[in-house]
Amino acid sequence: MTLEEIARLAGCSRSTVSRVINNDPNVREETRKRVLRVIREQDFQPNPAARALAGRRSRVIGLVIPQPLSTIFSDPYFSTLIQGCATACDERGYYLMLSLVLRQADDTYRWLIRTRHMDGLLVAPPLMDDPFIPHLLDRCLPLVMMGRIPGRADIPTVNIDNVNGAKLATQHLLKLGYTRIATITGAMNLVGAIDRLEGFLNALREAGIDPPEEYIQEGDWSEASGKRAMENLLQVTPPPQAVFAASDNMAIGAIKAIQAAGLRVPDDIAVVGFDNMPMAAMADPPLTTINHQIERIGFLAATTLIDRLETPPACMSDGDVQHVLLQPELVVRMSCGQSLQHGVVP
Missing domain, CATH: 3.40.50.2300 (Response regulator)
Incomplete structure (x- = not known):
């Protein structure tokens, strides 16, 4: 809401509205009341800094x-x-x-x-x-x-095309021969998390796979939530052969949970993340992920x-x-096993 809009609704000039705001005693009382009523109705709060700038942008x-x-x-x-x-x-x-x-x-x-x-x-x-x-x-x-x-x-x-990125990650696991693939989603009050789940499910359905509900665990993008979700997945019978985590943070948490259970990545369970944060390349093992181009x-x-x-x-x-x-790009490293199975240098 601008001074011009207040003036139009109050049936007066912009300068009159400005004088009312600045408590000019020369404004007629009837006009003052009409302008103040419009200001209240429109929840308009003048900004002293903006008035001082006299219409210039703040940059x-x-x-x-x-x-x-x-x-x-x-x-x-x-x-x-x-x-x-x-x-x-x-x-x-x-x-x-x-x-x-x-x-x-x-x-x-x-x-x-x-x-x-x-x-x-x-x-x-x-x-x-x-x-x-x-x-x-x-x-x-x-x-x-x-x-x-x-x-x-x-x-x-x-x-970023989150649907296609999640689909690329899941298709990569499918190409490596994994069929029991789980996912750790992001917080589902964000469209990005919903889109990544959609891409994951699209890839599996195109391959004729309908994952059990237990294979879909919700996280909140944090490493701790990825660890908790992976601990839940390890209790499922049969456990997944591979996991797509909707963020690198959660993927690293999942890797730590797998290793804490005495299992190895990717020998026992493969893991793929999303974001390609610097931590992904330094993970143990280095994390296969989707390049998000965040910056x-x-x-x-x-x-x-x-x-x-x-x-x-x-x-x-x-x-x-x-x-x-x-458009997302798949960054292949050691956590999914492709380097070992196909000789690809990470």
């Missing part, structure tokens, strides 16, 4: 990660993503501000939007049914999502947002909403 890009603090600062995925966003902002002369939304409450979101200390927002990764997105769209704040929300083709996105996603998302901010509205149309979908 600040906000980055919102709707995840717990413990996840943001412990998962290397987010530091890699932030690095990509920061690099693009630095190259274009913008500042990146990390906005930590600690609770998904309407008042928190409304405050973040009302203050308008930023020109636009990057959201990563969006939660399913997150109330933040409708608030942003209602306030006409430019945004780009790193990820996607089903049914929201009107929001620019930059994403590039952050870079492209920030670039896409800045391009939109710097494009005059008259030059944009409804068809200009951009959707960038990066």
Whole structure:
């Protein structure tokens, strides 16, 4: 909501709204009451910093990660993503501000939007049914999502093809002769986790395999959750021959659980991850995984947002909403056994 919109609803000029906000005594009382009523009804909160800038842009890009603090600062995925966003902002002369939304409450979101200390927002990764997105769209704040929300083709996105990536990982295990393949999913309130489960199931169904329910264990992207999920899988009869974990963090947790049970990777159980984080190459054994291009996603998302901010509205149309979908790549290492069976150098 802008001063112009308040003025239109109140039936007066923008300058009159500005004078009311600044308590100018020369405004007629009837007009003052009408403007204040519209301001209350529209939940409009003037930003003193924005008024001081007199319409100039702040050149600040906000980055919102709707995840717990413990996840943001412990998962290397987010530091890699932030690095990509920061690099693009630095190259274009913008500042990146990390906005930590600690609770998904309407008042928190409304405050973040009302203050308008930023020109636009990057959201990563969006939660399913997150109330933040409708608030942003209602306030006409430019945004780009790193990820996607089903049914929201009107929001620019930059994403990896999670369905195809999970399918590639699972097909790789199938080609090696594994038939009892389990998965450890990410948190299922995120579209990325749902898409990776879909890709896993698509690959198995195309091979004529219907996995038992016990072969699908939910994690939360953390190493600890991967370890717990793998411990559950080891109790299933028969146990899986291979596991696709929806993140490298969880895959490493799974490897530790397998080894703690006195079994070997890949001799007894093969493991494939997703993300290609630096830890994957240093795992024991080195982890076969899907290259996620996380830093590039952050870079492209920030670039896409800045391009939109710097494009005059008259030059944009409804068809200009951009959707960038990066294609995943399989990175083969020792954890699935291919190096030993086919002589491929990791």
